[in-house]
Amino acid sequence: MHYENPLYLAEEAAALDLLSDQRVALGISRGSPEPALRGWEAFGYEDPIEPKAANMAREKFDRFLRAIRGEELAPADLQQFGPGKRLRIEPHSPGLDRRIWWGAGSAFTAEWAAQQGVNLMSSTLLTEATGAAFGDLQAEQIARYRQAWSVAGHGWTPRVSVSRSIFPITTDLDDLYFGRRGAGQGDQIGIIDDTRSTFGRTYAGEPDKLIDELKADAAIAAADTIMLTIPSQLGIAYSLHILESFAEHVAPSLGWVPTTESPVEGSAV
Numbered sequence: 510m511h512y513e514n515p516l517y518l519a520e521e522a523a524a525l526d527l528l529s530d531q532r533v534a535l536g537i538s539r540g541s542p543e544p545a546l547r548g549w550e551a552f553g554y555e556d557p558i559e560p561k562a563a564n565m566a567r568e569k570f571d572r573f574l575r576a577i578r579g580e581e582l583a584p585a586d587l588q589q590f591g592p593g594k595r596l597r598i599e600p601h602s603p604g605l606d607r608r609i610w611w612g613a614g615s616a617f618t619a620e621w622a623a624q625q626g627v628n629l630m631s632s633t634l635l636t637e638a639t640g641a642a643f644g645d646l647q648a649e650q651i652a653r654y655r656q657a658w659s660v661a662g663h664g665w666t667p668r669v670s671v672s673r674s675i676f677p678i679t680t681d682l683d684d685l686y687f688g689r690r691g692a693g694q695g696d697q698i699g700i701i702d703d704t705r706s707t708f709g710r711t712y713a714g715e716p717d718k719l720i721d722e723l724k725a726d727a728a729i730a731a732a733d734t735i736m737l738t739i740p741s742q743l744g745i746a747y748s749l750h751i752l753e754s755f756a757e758h759v760a761p762s763l764g765w766v767p768t769t770e771s772p773v774e775g776s777a778v
Contacts, residue, residue: 539566611630
């Protein structure tokens with residue numbers, strides 16, 4: 510988000526939402542740690558105090574949300590409208606703000622997302638490392654998000670998603686890519702943005718094994734949506750195979766019910 514113009518992004522999101530019959534679900538985050546030094550300057554954004562990227566992102570997200578919600582942010586031209594008139598972004602898509610997700614990497618940012626009144630999208634890493642399992646840390650993050658949401662009193666029920674790398678091994682090629690190299694190892698601890706962080710494990714194995722392991726994941730049990738992270742380098746056809754394998758062999762045992770003839774569409778897991 511720290512690379513974006515918040516008002517331009519709000520107009521683009523609203524236009525897409527109206528064109529798609531208000532079916533947009535937009536996930537936003539501060540972005541991953543960047544390889545560029547002060548990379549936002551290459552996009553035309555400057556700040557004399559060199560803020561952290563996370564702070565820039567949250568400030569811009571606040572302005573983005575205000576625009577999405579129809580707040581009149583720009584003073585109107587005096588000759589056309591007279592004094593005191595202000596303008597909102599156009600087009601405006603009512604209700605889009607309830608389909609915005611914030612990607613939170615810690616319990617603190619999850620609570621902040623709840624205060625902003627947006628859905629929670631928790632990824633495959635957390636900037637926390639207490640020795641607890643990743644799923645347990647994420648489940649605590651979700652609990653704190655929901656508690657903060659209740660305190661804020663927004664008056665509607667948000668959605669909570671967790672991301673997982675899940676690869677059912679049903680073919681020899683699956684085994685070659687994910688089985689033989691031990692992709693199903695446990696959580697990892699590393700440093701990201703100078704912060705000791707926990708990286709969630711990759712789930713890879715035969716479907717029955719995966720089902721048992723996923724049912725034991727505390728964060729999956731706490732969330733209402735699973736997002737699959739798939740390496741795009743393997744191509745579209747193989748990525749579709751992973752989704753279809755998950756939908757056919759694993760997802761039904763986790764509560765997923767298809768709503769169309771397509772094996773990769775349906776209600777949230």
